[in-house]
Amino acid sequence: MHIHKNFNTLKSFAILLFPTVLSPNILATPIGDTIENEVHSKIINKPVPINNANSEFTSLQSDVKDTLLIDNTIKHPDIAQFLSPYNYEYKIKKGDNLGLIFEKFHLRYSDLMRLMESDLNFLSLDTIMPGNVIKIWKTKKSNKLLRLELKLNLSDTVSYTLNGSSYDYNTYSDPGTWKESRIKGKVIRTLSGSAKKVGLSNSEIAQMTALLQNKINFSKELKKGDQFEIIRKTQYINGKKTRNHEVEMVKIQNKGKTYSAILHTDGQFYDGDGKSLEQAFNRRPVSKRFRISSSFNPNRLHPVTKRISPHNGTDFAVPSGTPIASVGDGIVILTRKHPYAGNYVVIKHNNTYKTRYLHMSKILVKKGQKITRGQKIGLSGSTGRVTGPHLHFEMLIKDKAVNAMTTSIPSGTPVPPLEMKSFIENKKRLDAI
Numbered sequence: 479m480h481i482h483k484n485f486n487t488l489k490s491f492a493i494l495l496f497p498t499v500l501s502p503n504i505l506a507t508p509i510g511d512t513i514e515n516e517v518h519s520k521i522i523n524k525p526v527p528i529n530n531a532n533s534e535f536t537s538l539q540s541d542v543k544d545t546l547l548i549d550n551t552i553k554h555p556d557i558a559q560f561l562s563p564y565n566y567e568y569k570i571k572k573g574d575n576l577g578l579i580f581e582k583f584h585l586r587y588s589d590l591m592r593l594m595e596s597d598l599n600f601l602s603l604d605t606i607m608p609g610n611v612i613k614i615w616k617t618k619k620s621n622k623l624l625r626l627e628l629k630l631n632l633s634d635t636v637s638y639t640l641n642g643s644s645y646d647y648n649t650y651s652d653p654g655t656w657k658e659s660r661i662k663g664k665v666i667r668t669l670s671g672s673a674k675k676v677g678l679s680n681s682e683i684a685q686m687t688a689l690l691q692n693k694i695n696f697s698k699e700l701k702k703g704d705q706f707e708i709i710r711k712t713q714y715i716n717g718k719k720t721r722n723h724e725v726e727m728v729k730i731q732n733k734g735k736t737y738s739a740i741l742h743t744d745g746q747f748y749d750g751d752g753k754s755l756e757q758a759f760n761r762r763p764v765s766k767r768f769r770i771s772s773s774f775n776p777n778r779l780h781p782v783t784k785r786i787s788p789h790n791g792t793d794f795a796v797p798s799g800t801p802i803a804s805v806g807d808g809i810v811i812l813t814r815k816h817p818y819a820g821n822y823v824v825i826k827h828n829n830t831y832k833t834r835y836l837h838m839s840k841i842l843v844k845k846g847q848k849i850t851r852g853q854k855i856g857l858s859g860s861t862g863r864v865t866g867p868h869l870h871f872e873m874l875i876k877d878k879a880v881n882a883m884t885t886s887i888p889s890g891t892p893v894p895p896l897e898m899k900s901f902i903e904n905k906k907r908l909d910a911i
């Protein structure tokens with residue numbers, strides 16, 4: 479009880495210090511309003527079907543287990559020292575938020591702030607969904623958080639381990655095994671109705687039409703009897719399907735012609751001749767006249783702690799109120815208020831690329847909104863923990879931060895001549911599946 483009181487004292491104190499911290503987002507917003515995999519679908523604004531989100535975790539108990547946590551799933555050398563009867567496993571429920579979860583386990587508010595500070599470069603805590611499993615290791619008397627592990631899905635886990643006064647961030651992925659399958663169908667009334675019948679998801683249908691939108695007029699030209707197919711790659715772990723899957727090829731037969739989209743090793747789709755089917759990206763979200771004040775640096779040393787503290791984005795020196803433009807077409811999958819990242823927006827461009835825009839003074843878009851390249855999504859500012867106004871811009875390829883100023887971005891150019899041979903070989907391989 480004593481600790482609980484302390485938490486509340488800290489919380490009220492923190493409201494004074496960080497008015498944004500406990501207001502609408504992060505700590506107070508219920509978890510569970512994002513379905514990453516269905517992001518292209520029209521149902522984005524509907525509530526998450528909790529049973530769906532939970533389907534992968536049916537074997538886990540939903541309530542707090544106040545018993546010894548024995549972890550058979552992941553073996554890390556640093557885990558053993560934390561095993562004690564005061565560790566917990568908890569499955570996130572709809573309506574939960576990190577503040578509530580910390581309160582439930584009598585954890586300290588100051589540790590929550592520290593945890594979020596450590597998460598600033600990754601923002602994994604903001605992707606928590608119902609059904610995710612959190613494991614907590616804490617000290618018996620003082621309820622100090624020693625380690626928090628978050629299982630995002632069957633294959634991906636992130637962990638935060640106390641190291642001095644901050645938490646070290648780590649990710650663990652089980653590569654599992656991938657199986658490829660071909661799913662075929664014929665248009666009976668509508669493409670989406672017929673595609674759903676053979677088992678394609680909303681996001682796969684959206685992807686199929688987005689890729690071939692310049693080749694086929696889907697509202698007028700697609701006729702009864704036209705054929706469609708995809709090759710889908712699905713991840714399995716211990717014989718169970720994970721949430722991870724990827725479309726490798728799309729084909730539609732329309733008016734006697736076959737149109738295809740083939741995924742290349744660069745994560746981009748090309749037609750059968752190797753011509754790009756991707757909408758081009760801009761490299762910068764702000765005008766060229768603004769200088770870069772801090773570059774992407776995965777090995778940046780923290781000036782005080784001397785520990786590696788990656789800078790996973792590019793900072794642009796922009797005065798407050800500067801318009802920020804999305805670098806490509808996409809869908810807003812997250813808008814948040816974060817005590818350290820400030821007001822930020824995440825845009826999913828396709829299954830490979832995402833971008834994040836931090837420290838905004840104003841967010842001008844809503845989750846689920848479709849965005850076109852160059853569209854204004856917000857105004858720059860100095861929200862979160864910053865020394866002055868700037869835009870921190872991140873590009874993620876398959877959820878890994880890359881240097882947006884140098885990485886290969888969709889530019890509408892064909893498969894490079896040197897890669898053409900492997901592209902054709904892969905196309906033949908997919909055709910034969």
Ligand SMILES: [Zn+2]
Nearest residue numbers: 791792793870
């Ligand atoms: Zn930055």
